Amino acid sequence: MDSDVTPEAAKATASPGDSVPPSRAIDAARARADCVLADCLNRQDGVCPSLDDAMRYGVLGTGKRLRPILVYLAGQALGASDDALDAPAAAVEMIHAYSLIHDDLPAMDDDDLRRGRPTVHRAFDEPSAILAGDALQTLAFEVLAATPHPRLGALVTTLARAAGRDGMAAGQAIDLGAVGSRMDLASLQRMHQHKTGALIRAAVRLGALTAVEESDPRLAALDRYAGAIGLAFQIQDDVLDVTGDTQTLGKTSGADAQRDKPTYPALLGLEPARERAQDLLAEALDALDVLGEKGTALAALARTMIDRDH
Numbered sequence: 582m583d584s585d586v587t588p589e590a591a592k593a594t595a596s597p598g599d600s601v602p603p604s605r606a607i608d609a610a611r612a613r614a615d616c617v618l619a620d621c622l623n624r625q626d627g628v629c630p631s632l633d634d635a636m637r638y639g640v641l642g643t644g645k646r647l648r649p650i651l652v653y654l655a656g657q658a659l660g661a662s663d664d665a666l667d668a669p670a671a672a673v674e675m676i677h678a679y680s681l682i683h684d685d686l687p688a689m690d691d692d693d694l695r696r697g698r699p700t701v702h703r704a705f706d707e708p709s710a711i712l713a714g715d716a717l718q719t720l721a722f723e724v725l726a727a728t729p730h731p732r733l734g735a736l737v738t739t740l741a742r743a744a745g746r747d748g749m750a751a752g753q754a755i756d757l758g759a760v761g762s763r764m765d766l767a768s769l770q771r772m773h774q775h776k777t778g779a780l781i782r783a784a785v786r787l788g789a790l791t792a793v794e795e796s797d798p799r800l801a802a803l804d805r806y807a808g809a810i811g812l813a814f815q816i817q818d819d820v821l822d823v824t825g826d827t828q829t830l831g832k833t834s835g836a837d838a839q840r841d842k843p844t845y846p847a848l849l850g851l852e853p854a855r856e857r858a859q860d861l862l863a864e865a866l867d868a869l870d871v872l873g874e875k876g877t878a879l880a881a882l883a884r885t886m887i888d889r890d891h
Contacts, residue, residue, distance in 0.1 A: 603881035614649035617667045635713035640678040643696040648673045648784040655788030658875040668728035669787035675721035682714040743783030752776025764843040778811030805868040813861035819844040862887045
């Protein structure tokens with residue numbers, strides 16, 4: 582667990598009205614997400630234990646938990662309880678984990694390392710990885726749909742659209758089709774807004790919708806925030822693929838260049854790409870003005886997402 586918050590304390594994180602240092606709020610959200618995910622995945626009565634093992638391997642242990650943290654922080658900023666945020670936080674991380682498992686497959690990016698250890702299809706085998714991803718995708722919606730909420734339909738729709746043919750899956754298809762080809766800046770941005778940005782925007786919206794009605798004007802501001810950090814996060818990923826090392830990144834460095842994939846550094850140059858990420862960070866922070874002090878933790882998280890080395 583990448584946190585100084587114990588599992589026992591994780592389920593007793595601060596209430597929405599409490600004043601908590603931003604770093605503490607982020608660590609508490611990460612720890613709580615780890616506990617909730619473990620509760621969802623650590624079962625002893627599964628029909629196929631080997632499938633459960635592959636699912637656990639793909640989700641538990643290491644991981645930034647960025648998306649569930651965004652669910653918690655956005656929801657807390659608008660007054661939601663942590664208990665109400667647990668299901669959407671777990672669901673969005675399961676969707677993210679499934680996408681990574683499938684993204685690493687030989688038919689996709691054919692990666693051997695993820696988060697500093699063998700990818701699921703290397704640790705188990707390719708069929709197990711495919712099925713683990715499939716099962717995590719359906720489990721995400723099972724967990725979300727099983728939790729009563731007055732806006733449950735909107736929550737399910739938000740996650741489904743972000744993950745599907747007009748969201749993350751579309752972005753991955755565009756990415757695969759772009760290998761070895763030239764792509765202009767607008768097309769590259771469109772690809773990343775779907776492949777990476779869609780699920781980040783969904784995470785923020787899931788947290789917000791847990792707290793308030795869809796008509797609340799703060800949702801639009803949070804969507805601007807999420808759109809900016811989603812793109813900036815991907816640009817920083819592109820930068821780190823050039824400047825980082827495999828041990829620090831936890832995945833193979835230089836993989837994008839080896840596959841001749843379009844990236845921001847390849848299109849703009851390294852320093853202009855970094856500058857673009859910082860411009861987007863400024864846009865995200867500006868969007869949080871509507872939240873006042875309640876947006877402090879979201880602002881701190883945005884800075885962490887961009888100013889990182891892995």
